Amino acid sequence: MSVGIVACGAIATHISSIVNKHDLDVTLYPLPPLLHNSPKLIAGEVDRLLDEISSLHQERAVAYADCGTYGALDEVLLRHGVKRLRGDHCYDIFAGQAEIQAIMADNPGTYFLTDFLVRSFQRSVIVELGLDKHPDLRDDYFKNYSQMIWLAQNPNEELHALAQHAADLIGLELEVRNVGEAGLERELLTLLNR
Numbered sequence: 165m166s167v168g169i170v171a172c173g174a175i176a177t178h179i180s181s182i183v184n185k186h187d188l189d190v191t192l193y194p195l196p197p198l199l200h201n202s203p204k205l206i207a208g209e210v211d212r213l214l215d216e217i218s219s220l221h222q223e224r225a226v227a228y229a230d231c232g233t234y235g236a237l238d239e240v241l242l243r244h245g246v247k248r249l250r251g252d253h254c255y256d257i258f259a260g261q262a263e264i265q266a267i268m269a270d271n272p273g274t275y276f277l278t279d280f281l282v283r284s285f286q287r288s289v290i291v292e293l294g295l296d297k298h299p300d301l302r303d304d305y306f307k308n309y310s311q312m313i314w315l316a317q318n319p320n321e322e323l324h325a326l327a328q329h330a331a332d333l334i335g336l337e338l339e340v341r342n343v344g345e346a347g348l349e350r351e352l353l354t355l356l357n358r
Contacts, residue, residue, distance in 0.1 A: 166191045167356060168221035170213045172228045173197035174280040175254055175348065178317060179227055182349045188356065192227075193217060197280060201292050203232030211240040218244075225355050229253045249351045254278060257351050258315045259343045273310035275336060277327060279317045285330040295333075302334060312336040315343045 166189040171179055176194035183190045193213055199206050210226055217224060224244065229251040230237055241248055251257050255264050255276045267274055281288065290296050293305055312334070314327040319342055331338035 166221060167223040167225060168193060168217040170195065170210050170217070170224070170226045170228075172200075172231065172254070174200065174278065175227060175257075177280075178345050178348055179352060182345065182352055185349075186353070186358065188358070190356070191217075191221070197284070198288060198292070200231060201288065204236070206231055207233050207236035207240045210237060211244075214240070214244045214246060227352065227355070229257055247355055249348075249355055251351070254348075255315060258317060258345075258347045259341065260347055267313065271311055273308055275306070275309045275312045275334070277312060277314040277330060279319075279323060282314060282323050282327045282330060285326065285333070289330070290333065306334045306336070309334070309336055311339060313339045313341055316340055317343065317345050317348075 168191050169179065171192050171194045173194040174197035176192055180192060183192070195206075195209050195213065199209060206228065210228065214224055214226070224246050226237070226241060226246055226248040228237060229249050231253055237248065249257055251261055255278070258278060264276075277285070286296075293301070295302055295305070312327075312331045316323070316327075319340065324340065327340065328338055
């Protein structure tokens with residue numbers, strides 16, 4: 165029986181790529197990425213899905229960091245005897261926790277993007293915050309941010325244009341750091357004891 169991984173939908177494509185690269189016997193169960201806009205719901209949804217797949221797999225794992233659950237996700241995982249990816253959020257996973265801490269120590273007003281957020285910025289940020297209907301709220305939402313860093317996994321010209329557009333929409337300078345998928349690959353293989 166394969167390992168069942170409950171995954172954040174924002175990183176599921178990257179995980180699938182890594183699973184294929186290493187020919188792992190893994191079945192992914194992605195949850196909607198927009199759960200990140202309501203992190204208090206993540207633990208409950210992970211709990212529900214872990215219950216749902218419990219009879220289908222000898223092993224289960226969770227491809228989420230804490231993601232703003234403030235420990236609620238870890239409580240669920242403890243009850244299920246399941247592990248998750250290390251870190252506070254996917255930025256730690258992609259770039260490394262020490263790198264993110266250094267960036268935040270240098271500039272706590274940093275807004276991070278991943279490839280997923282670049283692609284979905286209009287929907288997951290602009291629409292979800294209501295800025296499509298009330299653009300005048302932009303400065304209220306983003307006044308404490310001073311820079312935007314795109315932690316690029318698979319950069320290309322189209323994504324770069326979208327990242328620049330996202331930065332322009334909220335009035336921030338864009339910096340691109342090519343981090344690739346190596347951090348996620350390392351964390352996923354550690355999670356699966358490979």
